[in-house]
Amino acid sequence: MKVGILTIGNELTSGKTQDTNSSYIARELVQRGWQMAGTLSVGDDDEAIKDGLDYILSRADAVIVTGGLGPTVDDITTAAIARAYNRKLFTDEATLNHIKERFERAKLNWTNNNAKQAEFPEGAEVIPNPAGTAAGFALKVGDKLITVIPGVPMEARRMLTEGVIPVLIKAFPEEPHHLERRIIKTFGLAEAAVDQKVADIDLASLGVGIGFYPNFPEIQVVLTIRDADEAKAKKNLKQAEDQVVSRLKDHIFGYDQDTLEGVCAALLTEKKRTLAVAESLTGGFLTDRLTDIPGSSVYLERGVVTYSNASKTDLLGVPAEIINEFGAVSAETARLMAEGVRKLGKTDIGISTTGIAGPTGGTEKKPVGTVFIALADKDKTYCRQYGYRWDRRRIKMITTQALLLMLKRYLTGELTDE
């Protein structure tokens, strides 16, 4: 089956908003073994929408449309599709109630234009939106299928998996096959280096495909196999995975839906260890990631963002003389930060970051991107230094990743002295 993507919105064609939906959608479909006909982006314009649908549907079996499902006058996707295929609009009561309930719960004032979001072209099947007010729909036109979801990425992604893909499978039942997929998540190697480390593994004879997807600061390695024989597919995929994992071992932090913070959270919970965090460079980003995991209060005792030197002394007990002698950005300070926060938080583990995020503040000896991270338990303190060449945000991001990987390796007993 061949699928095209149509993204709708003046904010996309004018370059105001960066579309991230279409690459996500394409990846999900390609990994399921479907072919892509291409992606077209047009403005909130009746004619352009009809035209774009014609273009894609003359080259594909189905189209996934995103965007233009909001309640305002410039959101015209539903109406434009209805007009393009001569359908009237109907109001779906279940959707209308769902929207009204969301308004009530959020204590927002109801205005009648919001009812527009419960209207669909006749003959359409509603695709519910569990995360927002803009429901989607699927509409069969001849032997082609049009599916429509909102442009908000968080909602689009969930509705793709839960709504669109099942509808596509139902509408285009394929020859029986099993798709097996394994995502191996790595950090610390460039894409070319990951590629090179696994290049000579004979995956082709196993029928396994491989792809590399950079997702800063990670590189994801995706293995896929399609086969009529499910047991064989699983076996071959496992064999491929074992070989790839053995080559990338030290850089792997998780699989499939894992996040590095989620892996750390699970290990801390399982091993009943408590954690305290002292951040300078990363400014709260590390604690923010850890607290994105539900239940983080079980192991996270405290986090401190000690941006001033005084707060490093006050909240962590780092002696002012150490900061004066070695600098706030130094292995000595990083170590004492991790040890201090652990002691004061009375936790099993303390972790810390310090560094220069830029764009100013660098020196010849310690340029922008100089980073120290440390981890302390009651017996020992581990410290690493890095030199990153990114912008401020990405230096913060990659540092949180490096420290979480250090924590994971500590918890699994793999962390060694440098």
Add this chain to the structure above:
Amino acid sequence: MKVGILTIGNELTSGKTQDTNSSYIARELVQRGWQMAGTLSVGDDDEAIKDGLDYILSRADAVIVTGGLGPTVDDITTAAIARAYNRKLFTDEATLNHIKERFERAKLNWTNNNAKQAEFPEGAEVIPNPAGTAAGFALKVGDKLITVIPGVPMEARRMLTEGVIPVLIKAFPEEPHHLERRIIKTFGLAEAAVDQKVADIDLASLGVGIGFYPNFPEIQVVLTIRDADEAKAKKNLKQAEDQVVSRLKDHIFGYDQDTLEGVCAALLTEKKRTLAVAESLTGGFLTDRLTDIPGSSVYLERGVVTYSNASKTDLLGVPAEIINEFGAVSAETARLMAEGVRKLGKTDIGISTTGIAGPTGGTEKKPVGTVFIALADKDKTYCRQYGYRWDRRRIKMITTQALLLMLKRYLTGELTDE
């Protein structure tokens, strides 16, 4: 003039690489007052490229093509365009020499496939690549113009400005006009409510267009005008802006390139006020946002993430009895957190968040999404309660936004007791 974009590459249609060129190109062109016909993305396929060019050129005066100019066999853009319009290829000697020189300087071995990058369709004007080996070109086809640049973002951006835009201006000398644009950034109203508040303003008679761009948790209102008379365009836009601003006043946090954290940072710096942050619910996210602004160490003394009750007592001096009586999620605790962090950080202002991010931990009286934020100075403490219906991440996100808006309003003297 109307321009379309065609991006070429299997890595784009399969979702392996996120295309960032087209939004950049669109932005640059729209700001020059040109209209966008849309963006199409197709694979490295002869037929799809010809087809895509036809589609765009039937709707636009010119097309900007990116990608597929490399030396390898799957880079077929130049050859596909030549075939599509029955042109032979010629070798441009200046380009060939430029490529050979780059190889010599980088001490790379010359292989003959690289000469492909000096070939162009007959009649094309070469667009040099100052930053790489893949030169681009412009080809007039009837009254339409095809321009082609490489997909590497750094090279594409430079060649767009230095090569493509001058060629477009030369080919389509336009009637003089001026484009003026104003972005008004709001928070705290749903998109439909923003729309409704400004719906009866007669922008049409001023020649001003309006658009709404949700960028969670903000809604951006964009006003644009195109006119031959620059003074008139500026005057009418200002008049439109004044009316829109008067309707949305309390919810506006910035304009154009402003971020809420950037606005707060500028106000704190300008007014020489210092800040300490106590986060429970938001888990470091608020401090992370504040430290994304270079120079934040000037006003940010410390942040603490007091996830445990013990840390709220230890680091903020919130009495255990208060937490026991009113709960960690309460106005009383939020107030004492803001007051405590201000006092211990010896800063002018203290701010705090507490709440239930979910998915579990809610009660009937305090469901998931119950949030308290507070701001304390030496004289007074302000506190607000909200009930949000989002997922964990977005509850954290919207709470940081609410508190930063409170901070901004405090710093501009607009914050009142509820």
